[in-house]
Amino acid sequence: MITSGSSNMPGTSLCFFKIILKDVGSHTELMIPEKVLRVLGEDLKDSVSLNAPSGSQWLVNLKRHEGKVWLQNGWPEFANFYSIGFGYLLVFEYKGDAKFQVLIFHPSSLEIDYPLAASDRPSTSENERVIDSSSSGDVFRPYNSTEASTKLRQEKAKDQVNKDRALSLEKSFKSKNPFFVHLMKESHIVGGGWPNVYIPKNFKEAHNNWKDKDQVILQVEGESWVVYCNLNQQCNQCRISRGWTIFARDNSLGVGDVCLFELINRSKKLFQVFIYRAAKGPEFENLPRVRSKADKARVLESVNAFEPEQPHFSVEVKNSYLYGGSITVPVQFVHKHITKDNCDVILQLPDGRVWSVKCYIKEKCAKFSAGWKNFSKENNLAAGDFCGFELVNQRLLKVVIFRLKS
Incomplete structure (x- = not known):
């Protein structure tokens, strides 16, 4: 589900916003408000360009059906690059010629720091500067394309390693009990706005048998936390919401950690949770010793x-x-x-x-x-x-x- 609104006041450019109310997957689409379509009319053809304040441009194909239009191919890549997830607010300003300027706001209400896409970094002189949006004032820093490119590659490589690790864990874990795996993103952890975890649709036990506000117990190494599920029948969504913040905080969950939820008692909705930490530095190297x-x-x-x-x-x-x-x-x-x-x-x-x-x-x-x-x-x-x-x-x-x- 995505909340949206638009503005087309005289003397102003056309703007609309979207609040993201679910994580963006590889097949996720984003609907353009119908009021916006009525104003733009024939300006929107088969694709549009999404332009970030950093100068990056993303070509996104449009999908049309029964008078409605969605951002389709290219949108998941855009969202993934800027780590857009549950609770984020996006402001779209139409610039003409099928181009939108997009501002991205974290659930904390702060505008994000925009990473630079390698393909959009022209060669620049040493005295060329870019604005650092993480500060409330006009703070400038030298632009270093080599450093930014290296950092971007490292971040994308780390993200792919974490995804591969989660997939490998899901394939290798053997149990007679139903289970699901989640790779922790910013929207799942404390500090990500409204931390929560969506239960996959293929985890039938939750979607078929649970009720809204049912109590769920999460157990880690003998300690237990009570959380509650939120069931949305219209959107066919089930997520762990109330109580999850405390669980995430008490277990120091971070971006890149992988949680495996094994349902060990159906009647009590009791999960054994295994936490596999992402590599974060020397303080996270104390792995369990091999036990004979x-x-x-x-x-x-x-x-x-x-x-x-x-x-x-x-x-x-x-x-x-x-x-x-x-x-x-x-x-x-x-x-x-x-x-x-x-x-x-x-x-x-x-x-x-x-x-x-x-x-x-x-x-x-x-x-x-x-x-x-x-x-x-x-x-x-x-x-x-x-x-x-x-x-x-x-x-x-x-x-x-x-x-x-x-």
Whole structure:
């Protein structure tokens, strides 16, 4: 579904807008408002040119049927290049000769930074400049065609790698349960306006059996989040909306991550969610260690033998504890031995090194948060490791790390 409007006031150029209410796929079309067609008449032939403020020009073919006209071939490529998705607003201004100037606004209401298409970069002198639209003022920067071209190729190559990775995962995953895979785009994550995830139409369980506002449970490594589906029968669309923002934030989802949703309980609408992270730098390199049964048994034996004289507890490190920047700890232990309010806690390794973390308490949950990410990164923690915490005093915990072999 796409919301649109138009303006053709005397003395002004013809403009219309479109609000994108679904992700743009390879076969998506964009309808031109009928009022616009009545004004333009014969100006629109078989194709139009979409011109971005950066100077890029895109030739898009038109599809006609029963008096209506759609942007067809070339439109998905345009939308994909500018990462247009759910919640984006596009303003089209007609410039004559079947040419439209297109302004693109992010769901946050800010106009996007327009990347430069390689085919539209003429050779320029060193003192030629372009406006940086990311600032509210008239800020200028030197135009560097080589640097921009290299960056564009890198971004497109990275995007293709992520798409190939998602497709490969979908083909290789074997389960008797129904499942679907989503490559995270900006519209799916926190900061993308109204984050949500559309459930593919071939996932029949949702489209045939679910009702609007049904409760759905998403489970990651034993922790659960409640979300709600939004069902639009007219458009044959089903998406996870309310509650998704919290899930995405708590699991630190980012653009390029791949989520696999496996329905493990139909009656409860319970999904096991597997998160496969995109490569984002050294802080995302702590992948799960290879677990042999013998090695895992060795680690568990060491953890079970962890019995210091002072009060203590042990926690298995999960992926969400590495990427999310916090670790869940026993709330009963925190209430009894540390605090019933938020406070700072010192973590100390046997070699004497210390880290400060923030202990947060909310209802029946306690977490070590701010500072935990530095601790996990600097000590090279990985999913499958265990941390044993021994109380030294009210604000000091000694930490022993039990590692799986790489």
